[in-house]
Amino acid sequence: MVADPFSRQEILHTLQSLIRTPSVNPTIAPAEPYGESAIAAFVCDWLKRRGIRASIEQAAPGRPNVFAEIGSRTGPSLVLCAHLDTVGTAGMTIPPFEPRVENEKVFGRGSYDMKGSVAAILAAVAALSQDNNLPGCVLLALVADEEDASLGARDFVRRHSADAAILTEPSEGRLILAHKGFVWLELTTRGRAAHGSRWDLGVSAIAKMARVIESLERFDRETLRRRDHPLVGPASQHCALIEGGSGLSTYSEKCVLRIERRTLPGETPEQVLAETEAVVRESGEEAEIRLLLDRPPLVSDSNSPIARAVRDAATAVTGHKPEDAGVAYWMDAAIFAAEGIPAVNYGPSGVGAHEAVEWVDFDSVVSCARVLAEAARRFFAVAS
Ligand SMILES: [Zn+2]
Structure with a gap:
C-alpha cells in the first residue's frame, strides 16, 4: 500500500516508467510497431499491486485497453480516460524513451500527449481506492489507438456505461467543453x-x-x-x-x-x-x-454536474477558476458524448505534442491528479 499516492516522487517515478515503455501507435508509425501491449501490461500490474481490480480488454487483436473499477456500483459512475498510445518518434531531437527531468519539466515521447495524464489518473485512482466508503464508482478507461481510429474508446463505450466522463488530454489547466x-x-x-x-x-x-x-x-x-x-x-x-x-x-x-x-x-x-x-x-x-x-464535434453543457465538479475541484486545488474553453483538434470526448455520457476534458500543461521536443510540466501533472480525485468526490456528492 502506498502511503501518499500524491507524493511527487511516486508520481514522477510512475511517469518516468510510462515514458520508458514505448507505446507508439503501430498504424500511424508502422516502422515503430510497439503498440500498446507493453504499456497496458505495466499499467495493469501497477494497479494490481495497489489492490485495484484491473483487466485488459482487447479493443482489436493486439490493441489492449486497460479497464479498472473502484468504489460502489450503487452510486453514480464516472469514467477517467486517457490514451496509452503515442505518435512516432521520427524527427525527434531528444531521446524519446529516456525521460529527462529539467526545471520541473519531464521530457520524452508521450510525456505531454499524454502519459502525464495517465500518471495523474493512476495517482487519483490510487488515492480514491484508499477510501472504503466511496459513494460512487470510478471506471478507468486507459485506451489504445486515440492517435488513429479511436479503436480503444469506441470499444470501451460498447462495453461500459457511466453517468459522466473526464477526458484528460493536455489542456493547460483549462476546462474543455467543446471540440471540432x-x-x-x-x-x-x-x-x-x-x-x-x-x-x-x-x-x-x-x-x-x-x-x-x-x-x-x-x-x-x-x-x-x-x-x-x-x-x-x-x-x-x-x-x-x-x-x-x-x-x-x-x-x-x-x-x-x-x-x-x-x-x-x-x-x-x-x-x-x-x-x-x-x-x-x-x-x-x-x-x-x-x-x-466522420467524427462528431463535442459541445458539453457548462453547467452540467460533471462540468461543475471539475471546475470546482480545479478551483479548490489550484486556487483559481479554470477558464471554459474549446479546442480545434478532435479528441475521444465526442465518442463518450455520442453514447449519452456527458464528457468534459481537463489535463496538464506542456509543449510539443507530435513534435521533435516534447515535455510536460511536472507540477501540472501533480495538480491534475489532485483535481481528478477531488472532481470524482464532488461529482459523487452532487450526482447521487
Ligand atoms: Zn492525445
Whole structure:
C-alpha cells in the first residue's frame, strides 16, 4: 500500500516508467510497431499491486485497453480516460524513451500527449481506492489507438456505461467543453481518355477538378471561415490528397480528390455532403462525392454536474477558476458524448505534442491528479 499516492516522487517515478515503455501507435508509425501491449501490461500490474481490480480488454487483436473499477456500483459512475498510445518518434531531437527531468519539466515521447495524464489518473485512482466508503464508482478507461481510429474508446463505450466522463488530454489547466469534429470526403471527376494529340476528343478530368478545387477554396475562405463558434473558432476545409491521370500523352480519365472538413458543434455529415454538392454545382462541373469517415464535434453543457465538479475541484486545488474553453483538434470526448455520457476534458500543461521536443510540466501533472480525485468526490456528492 502506498502511503501518499500524491507524493511527487511516486508520481514522477510512475511517469518516468510510462515514458520508458514505448507505446507508439503501430498504424500511424508502422516502422515503430510497439503498440500498446507493453504499456497496458505495466499499467495493469501497477494497479494490481495497489489492490485495484484491473483487466485488459482487447479493443482489436493486439490493441489492449486497460479497464479498472473502484468504489460502489450503487452510486453514480464516472469514467477517467486517457490514451496509452503515442505518435512516432521520427524527427525527434531528444531521446524519446529516456525521460529527462529539467526545471520541473519531464521530457520524452508521450510525456505531454499524454502519459502525464495517465500518471495523474493512476495517482487519483490510487488515492480514491484508499477510501472504503466511496459513494460512487470510478471506471478507468486507459485506451489504445486515440492517435488513429479511436479503436480503444469506441470499444470501451460498447462495453461500459457511466453517468459522466473526464477526458484528460493536455489542456493547460483549462476546462474543455467543446471540440471540432471532422468529415472526410472523396470527390471524383471523370474526363475522356484520348491520345495526347487528340484535343478534339480528349477531356481532362484533372482540369475539371481544378475548377472544383477553385470553388471549394472560395467556399472555405468566404463561407466556412466566417462561421465562427465561440469556443472552437471557425469551420474550415482543405484539399488533402489528389490523384489523377495515367500518362503524359493521355488525357486523364479520372481525378480523385480527398478533402477534410473540420466541423463545428451543430454541423452534421449530411450538411457537409449537401454543402459540398452545392459547391461542386457552382463550379459548373460534375463530381461524384463519397463520405469516407466522420467524427462528431463535442459541445458539453457548462453547467452540467460533471462540468461543475471539475471546475470546482480545479478551483479548490489550484486556487483559481479554470477558464471554459474549446479546442480545434478532435479528441475521444465526442465518442463518450455520442453514447449519452456527458464528457468534459481537463489535463496538464506542456509543449510539443507530435513534435521533435516534447515535455510536460511536472507540477501540472501533480495538480491534475489532485483535481481528478477531488472532481470524482464532488461529482459523487452532487450526482447521487
Ligand atoms: Zn492525445
